[in-house]
Amino acid sequence: xxxxxQSTCDAVVVGAGFAGLYALHSLRDRLGLSVRAFEAGGGLGxxxxxxxxxxxxxxxxxxxxxxTFDRKLLQEWEWSERYPEQPEILRxxxxxxxxxxxxxxxxxxxxVTEATFDEAGKAWVIRTDKGDVVTAxxxxxxxxxxxxxxxxxxxxxxxxxGRSYHTGHWPHGGVDFTxxxxxxxxxxxxxxxxxxxxxxxxxxxxxxxxxxxxxxxARNGKVDPEKVRARKADYERIIEAIRNSYFGFEYDFIMQSxxxxxxxxRERVFTEMWDTGGFAFWLANYQDMLFTRxxxxxxxxxxxxxxxxxxxxxxxxxxxxPAGYPYGTKRQPLDTNYFETFNKPNVELVDVNETPIxxxxxxxxxTSTREHELDILVFATGFDALTGPLNxxxxxxxxxxxxxxxxxxxxxxxxxxxxxxxxxxxxxxxPGSPSVLSNMPVSIEQHVDWITGCIGHMRRNRFATVEAxxxxxxxxxxxxxxxxxxxxxxxxxxxxxxANIPGKPRVFMPYLGGVGPYRQKCxxxxxxxxxxxxxxx
Ligand SMILES: Cc1cc2nc3c(=O)[nH]c(=O)nc-3n(C[C@H](O)[C@H](O)[C@H](O)COP(=O)(O)OP(=O)(O)OC[C@H]3O[C@@H](n4cnc5c(N)ncnc54)[C@H](O)[C@@H]3O)c2cc1C
Numbered sequence: 001x002x003x004x005x006q007s008t009c010d011a012v013v014v015g016a017g018f019a020g021l022y023a024l025h026s027l028r029d030r031l032g033l034s035v036r037a038f039e040a041g042g043g044l045g046x047x048x049x050x051x052x053x054x055x056x057x058x059x060x061x062x063x064x065x066x067x068t069f070d071r072k073l074l075q076e077w078e079w080s081e082r083y084p085e086q087p088e089i090l091r092x093x094x095x096x097x098x099x100x101x102x103x104x105x106x107x108x109x110x111x112v113t114e115a116t117f118d119e120a121g122k123a124w125v126i127r128t129d130k131g132d133v134v135t136a137x138x139x140x141x142x143x144x145x146x147x148x149x150x151x152x153x154x155x156x157x158x159x160x161x162g163r164s165y166h167t168g169h170w171p172h173g174g175v176d177f178t179x180x181x182x183x184x185x186x187x188x189x190x191x192x193x194x195x196x197x198x199x200x201x202x203x204x205x206x207x208x209x210x211x212x213x214x215x216x217x218a219r220n221g222k223v224d225p226e227k228v229r230a231r232k233a234d235y236e237r238i239i240e241a242i243r244n245s246y247f248g249f250e251y252d253f254i255m256q257s258x259x260x261x262x263x264x265x266r267e268r269v270f271t272e273m274w275d276t277g278g279f280a281f282w283l284a285n286y287q288d289m290l291f292t293r294x295x296x297x298x299x300x301x302x303x304x305x306x307x308x309x310x311x312x313x314x315x316x317x318x319x320x321x322p323a324g325y326p327y328g329t330k331r332q333p334l335d336t337n338y339f340e341t342f343n344k345p346n347v348e349l350v351d352v353n354e355t356p357i358x359x360x361x362x363x364x365x366x367t368s369t370r371e372h373e374l375d376i377l378v379f380a381t382g383f384d385a386l387t388g389p390l391n392x393x394x395x396x397x398x399x400x401x402x403x404x405x406x407x408x409x410x411x412x413x414x415x416x417x418x419x420x421x422x423x424x425x426x427x428x429x430x431p432g433s434p435s436v437l438s439n440m441p442v443s444i445e446q447h448v449d450w451i452t453g454c455i456g457h458m459r460r461n462r463f464a465t466v467e468a469x470x471x472x473x474x475x476x477x478x479x480x481x482x483x484x485x486x487x488x489x490x491x492x493x494x495x496x497x498x499a500n501i502p503g504k505p506r507v508f509m510p511y512l513g514g515v516g517p518y519r520q521k522c523x524x525x526x527x528x529x530x531x532x533x534x535x536x537x
Pocket of ligand 1: 018019059060111142144439440
């Protein structure tokens with residue numbers, strides 16, 4: 001592995017998760033570029049290297065939570081369950097790295113701290129925390145949308161005498177909860193996966209909830225081998241379907257208003273989706289669910305009833321019943337026995353709206369009414385999503401302008417992949433692209449393929465720089481907001497709008513126009529000679 005040094009290459013890739021691995025392969029092996037990838041973690045895999053908490057798994061079905069660019073890999077790899085567990089995804093990504101011989105160009109344990117565009121040299125000068133200084137024509141960010149964990153600043157946190165962990169930075173050896181009193185702060189998607197597993201082991205589990213969540217059963221399990229065979233034989237169609245779908249899944253909305261469906265009919269449809277499990281209830285529901293509150297309320301009511309049916313104590317059921325925001329406007333958690341877990345005698349729910357956390361003490365967590373004594377405290381408090389990992393790097397474009405300054409009032413980008421004033425910087429699944437509102441491998445592959453095409457075009461035509469125009473960027477940023485504002489999505493206090501991070505500007509960051517239409521738009525832009533971009537020799 002290269003030691004700290006000054007060097008030059010064609011492209012630097014930041015990050016070695018799904019996106020970084022594929023970007024490295026595509027730029028190096030398709031275009032023949034010299035590429036160096038830097039990864040802050042001690043291993044590759046990104047999300048699946050860091051998020052090792054109990055119950056961690058993908059909520060995307062395994063047959064589509066994978067790369068599709070290599071048809072042989074699709075046929076060879078065997079997933080063991082409907083939703084792959086963290087260790088299996090990590091094994092898969094390591095297998096891909098070995099198969100494509102990627103490791104020799106990845107430097108682990110190295111964080112990119114700065115990147116400055118040298119206008120005279122038309123290249124990026126990239127610095128790392130290990131002292132590397134690399135000059136590269138292209139800078140490809142594969143830093144992930146959910147890689148900068150959010151650790152809320154609780155008074156007294158440093159005084160806690162037990163052990164504390166963040167789900168996004170879980171220790172490699174695991175955590176033994178046997179005979180321990182455990183507290184979990186947060187009830188988002190990670191917490192919903194972890195809580196039922198922790199509750200099985202812990203002596204006592206206290207869950208501190210700010211916002212009740214609309215959970216839907218995952219219905220994980222082994223997949224019938226016949227179904228696996230049928231899917232493998234049908235991959236060409238599946239790939240086409242997910243690439244041109246709205247969310248990167250094999251789901252379509254029901255082209256009818258939920259308000260027009262007869263009550264027995266919609267109960268049957270809801271029940272079918274509920275029984276199928278997975279994202280169907282979220283992404284294949286009646287088309288007006290995310291557009292009008294009246295329609296949304298009908299879907300929400302079905303879920304409210306499920307909670308009441310499952311949770312035995314009516315007071316706890318009430319606390320677990322979401323209120324005050326429309327269904328589907330926060331990341332849909334998929335659960336395995338989440339609501340059932342609150343029927344266990346060793347599990348306690350604390351609503352921190354009623355009894356706020358005042359401080360963390362040496363012995364546990366003190367709310368406005370009492371101290372909860374704990375041996376282990378788990379922060380399931382999510383991430384500074386989308387802009388967080390980019391803003392943590394001092395990226396300086398033309399005139400030395402910092403990206404984090406430019407994005408002070410929210411991200412401005414063209415297609416979520418390029419930023420005016422930052423030539424030759426490509427942001428894979430950046431804000432303003434479908435990113436976290438899609439099955440991400442589909443969006444990652446689309447971005448990497450598009451970036452590879454763009455750099456290929458530059459090299460064939462001897463362009464040294466490509467840069468989004470300010471005009472194209474403004475129009476796209478407005479379009480992203482306009483599409484989001486035509487739905488209910490921005491109305492919730494979600495991480496999609498940055499509401500979980502104090503002081504973060506409230507902007508709906510992902511693009512809601514759909515994976516398929518977005519892909520078409522990107523392809524048209526390329527076919528028209530990179531419309532909205534300035535290309536210069
Ligand atoms: C718990 C959890 C569950 C998820 N479930 C799903 C799911 O069901 N379906 C789905 O589609 N998506 C899911 N996601 C989103 C998931 O992040 C993506 O699917 C995918 O793994 C993203 O890959 P990536 O390479 O873009 O980013 P990441 O996997 O986040 O990798 C980015 C890498 O960049 C590195 N990095 C960041 N900044 C720097 C720097 N300055 N210098 C060096 N390295 C840096 C990070 O260390 C990280 O390893 C989930 C995310 C989480 C956290």
